[in-house]
Amino acid sequence: MQVKISGYLLKQKPLIKELVTKLTEKYGYVSVLGTDTSGKSYKVQRTGIEVNDSRWVERGFVVRVHNGINYSEYSFNQLEREQLDQLITEIERVVQTDVKTLQAAQIEFNQYPVIAEEAISDSFYGEIEVLPDELSPQAKIERMSALKEQAFAYSDRLIDFRVMLEEVHISKIFISVNKDLEQSYIWSQANLVPIVRRDQQTKYYFEGFSGLKGSEILTELAEGYQEIIDKAVSLLDAERVEAGIYDVICSPDVAGLIAHEAFGHGVEMDMFVKNRAKAVEYLGKPIASKLVTMHDGAATVKHVSSYLFDDEGTLAGDTVVIEQGILKSGISDLLSALYLGTTPTGNGKRQSFERKSYARMTNTIFAPGTDRLEDMIASLKYGYLLEGMMSGMEDPKNWGIQCMLMIGKEIRDGEFTGKIISPVIMTGYVPDLLKSISMVSDQLELFGSGACGKGYKEFVKVSDGGPYLKTKARLG
Amino acid sequence: MIERIKDILNEMPGLAGWKIIRQWVESSELFFVGQRLDMNRGKKVEHYQVTVYKDFKADGKKYRGSSTTSIHPTMLSDEIKRAIGAASLAATYVKNEYYPLVKPSVLDQPSLRSGFSTDSRSAWLPKLSEALYRADRYQQGRINSAELFLSQIKKRLVNSAGVDVEYEKYRGELEFITNWQEEGEEVELYKKLDFSDFQPALLTSETEKMLEMSREKARAVPTPILNNCPVILTGDSVEEFFNYYLVQSAAQYVYERISTAKIGENIQGSKVKGDLISLKLDPFIDGSTESAPYDQQGFPLRPTTVFEKGVLQRYWGNQRFCHYLGAETTGEINNVVIEGGTYPVSTLKKEPYLELLAFSDFHMDPLIGDFAGEIRLGRYYDGEKTVAVTGGSISGNIKEVQECMYLSKEVKQNNNYIGPESLKLSNVSIAGN
Structure with a gap:
């Protein structure tokens, strides 16, 4: 089923073009991004049900103008x-009055050239199996409630079993003198969260499902919920890890977390502009084991951050970040590329029309290798299989890593012992971790049920993933 | 717009009630690279959130379903009707226990004070920028980059039970990175500050402190392997640590059985050797961006005591979850005040310790009490000398440390937190190098 673009945006297009034309009479570059995102989130748990708009819902516009020195932007959501x-008066207050006030206060400005764009007109409409409106709220709630009931029937350790669904329909237009772009697509995500208790000890686990999908994602939830509950129950017997450096096998979700936190943030090229990225010193040099190839791009795979154009009107790309251990390229937004004299890679993303665009990850993956998982496990004398990503934090300047994980399964002499450690904090130095990768499995799994922040704000939708990776890591 | 929405809601069949929240935001934003302005932005937006309520009975019990939808100011009446109609349909299948809507109050709530109201945002930005960069005067260290936002926010809450309240506030946000270089590689630290009043001295002192911490980090050695060394948390991680007590005392989490905390019981246990937690919620902290006279339901807020010397005094939360527990509604208050402890920091530092000032991301899991973080800057005192350390991590569980934790006597304010500056813990796992 093809996804339809917002009728509101199509209706406003002529007016947006008129706005661009009028502003272009005075300014060297003008563009407008228009967004109209709708969606619902559903949550079913033991004590109740919630159905609300998705947190990604927005409708508005952001205009970018070359102010004669660099760029000014104005976000608004009323257009008549x-x-x-x-509206033009309000835009000019930011572009002219505010700039003059700041200049009068002796604040110096970075200079940017006027963006030169090739003429392009294009569109993209996603395809999904079941449009969100095709399945009623009642049908969704009933299926989610049935799954919750099955879960409670399966385990008496559960104090709650949360079933969450979010369906998001994105429509965007990008208009400048030379560009006329439009796109519309739907992504969905779902999460299962069993919360278990024994005596006064409480533990939980979660599993995410996501993709460029519609309500068909609900069918995936019913498969394997028992295993997710079993994992939560196993955490009740988990021990704390003895701090130290271990041989580990990272599951695809943990590999994705490493790709994202340990390295992806470090090659966001707005960090190059700020001299915040250690990666600059390593361009063209070995940074990882020869087994490692890493990509990022909206065109790399089809997942939750796949689109035709980014929030600055740059067409999607597939950037080879690391090729056989050599750092090849960063990922870039338009203004950073303009500043650095490089080519934008289609990674300029905004949290919403209300926020600035930055260089952001899209779909970030380690490429699969040739090893079989069973051989990787068999090769481990003593170590852990790490599963279940919780969170991570970037350190682009000094390449420290922090990955919070839910489960470590002990392996001795190539076999699981049944011992579980939790929680696990994996830390270390990025090149040490990447250079220690000695085996890479032959599968690729992607995960897109979370959101990525820059520092502690600017959340955007991303996916990441990879194969199983065997490496060495410090666990605590 | 509110009247248009109200008309549509009043014509919508089957609704038991409704709530409208209007939020108007106008902001100015500056983005610096070094001391040079890289971009300026402005924003003027208006958002409406409409919640509809539907009542029904099942198995002889009364239920109240609800659903919230966004109404954009550019929506025409037909589109608004469709959005509210869809929310109304969804609410029909939301089977939650009944709870009443907030009713109008006779309480006279104070207005929020802010010096920002005396001039335009454009006029404040150069002053804030000057305060930000006043400490940026070193050869080996600098402010790498900064983002400075100033927003004026007007909020109005209206519901079908007669609540119609509004207030205005300001939100300042400063995010900055500091660098320092000694003989080794240049290092950086990250800081985010939120504020609601013009406090130039605060901005300058925070940037000065982060530059000094960056200098320490540039000289730091790897965190050593330490066994049974007491850990002192200082700074933002202290607030994150105490988040556990907030979640455990929240009516919502008690209702959902995530928390088993009981009124009259000591959450820290019966064998506490260290300091006991005394925690209040205060909706009117000067300088806090979270201060508010009303919560999201329109409930008028008042200061309330949650823990007194470790003992839970009351659950806190919105009307819905407090009603479920049969507790007095406190409203949702996002300012926390925690009393200082018995000893000053100097006393807590008499024996060897590992003091941790900056993490990559110190994380407390408030549901189960696990906490952990990668160390970006610490100070290790071995009984004779103190050295700056970096790298490695700490982890532990609050249930294993709360019987013997010491809160510093010194308290500080960081936006919506007033409480101990430092916190001393034992029984924390340290993964050194």
Whole structure:
């Protein structure tokens, strides 16, 4: 089923073009991104049900203008023909008045050239199996409630079993003198969260499901919920790890977390502009084991951050970040590329029309290798299979890593012992970790049920993943 | 717009009630690379959130379903009707226990004070920038980059039970990175500050402190392997640590059985050797961006005591979850005040310790009490000398440390937190190098 673009945006396109034309009479570059995102989130748990708008819902516009020195932006969500002149006055207050006030205060400005764009007109409409409106809220809630009941029937350790679904329909237009782009697609995600208790000890686990999908994602939830509950129950007997460096096998979700936190953030090229990225010193040099190849791009795979154009009107790319251990390229937004004299890679993303665009990850993956998982496990004398990503934090300047994980399964002499450690904090130095990768499995799994922040804000939708990776890591 | 939405809601069949929240935001934003302005932004937006409520009976019990939808200011009446209609349909299948809506109050709530109201945002930005960069005067260290936002926010809450309240506030946000280089590689630290009043001295002192910490980090050695060394948390991690007590005392989490905390019991246990937690929620902290006279339901907020010397005094939360527990509604208050402890920091530091000032991301899991973080800057005192350390991590569980934790006598304010500056813990696992 093809996804339809917002009728509101199509209706406003002529007015947006008029706004761009009027502003272009005075300014060297003008563009407008228009967004209209709708969606619902559903949550079913022991004590109740929630159905609300998705947190990604938005409708509005952001105009970018070259102010003669660099760029100014103005975000707004009211647009009427009768008030177009008033809107232009408000835009010019930011582009002219505010800039003059800051100059008068002796604040110096970075200079940026005027963006030169090739003429392009293109569109993209996603395809999914079941549109969110095709299945009623009642049907969704009933299926989610049935799964919750099955879960409670399966384990008496459960104090709650949360079933969550979020369906998001994105529509965007990008208009400048030379560009006329539109896209519309749907991604969905679901999470299962069993919360278990024994005596006064409480533990939980979660499993995410996601993709460029519609309500068909609900069918995936029913498969394997028992295993997810079993994992939560196993955490009740988990021990704390003795701090130290271990041989580990990272599951695809943990590999994705490493790709994202340990390295992806470090090659965001707005960090190059700020001299915050250690990666600059390593371009063209070995950074990882020869077994390691890493990609990022909206066109790399089809997942939750796949699109035709980014939030600055740059077409999607597939960037080879690491090729056989050599650092090849960063990922870039438009303005960073302009500043650095490089080519933008289609990674300029905004949290919403209300926020600035930054260089952000899209779908970030380690490429699969040739090893079989069973051989990797058999090769481990003593170590852990690490599963279940919780969170991570970047350190692009000094390449420290922090990955919070839910489960470590002990392996001795190539076999699981049944001992579980939790929680696990994996830390270390990025090149040490990447250079220690000695085996890479032959499968690729992607995960896109979370969101990525820059520092502690600017959350955007991303996916990451990879194969199983055997490496060495410090666990605590 | 509110009247248009109200008209549509009043014509919508089958609704038991409704709530509208209007939020108007106008902001100015500066993005610096070094001391040079890289971009300026402005924003003017208006958002409406409409919640509809539907009542029904099942098995002789009364239920109240609800659903919230966004109404964009550019929506025409037909589109608004469709959005509210869809929410109304969804609410029909939301089977939650009944709870009443907030009713109008006779309480006279104070307005929020802010010096930012005396001038335009454009006028404040150069002053804030000057305060930010005043400490940026070193040869080997600098402010790498900064983002400075100033927003004016007007909020109005209206519901079908007669609540109609509004207030205005300001939110300042500063995110900055500091660098320092000694003989080794240049290092960086990250800081985010939120504020609601013009406090230039605060901005300058925080940037100065982060530059000094960056200098320490540039000289730091790897965190050694330490066994049974007491850990002192200082700074942002202390607030994150105490988040456990907030979640455990929240009516919602008690209702959901995530928390088993009981009123009258000591959450720290019966064998506490260290300091006991005394925690209040105060909706009117000067300088806090979280201060508010009303919560999201329109409930008028008042200061309330949650823990007194470790003993849970009351659950806190919105009308819905407090009603479920039969507890007095406190409203959702996002400012926390925790009393200082018995000893000053100097006393807590008399024996060997590992003091941790900056983490990659110190994380407390408030549901189960696990905490952990990768160390970006610490100070290790071995009984004779103190050295700066970096790298490695700490981890532990609050249930294993709360019987013997010491809160510093010194308290500090960081936006919506007033409480101990430092916290001393034993029985924490340290993964050194």
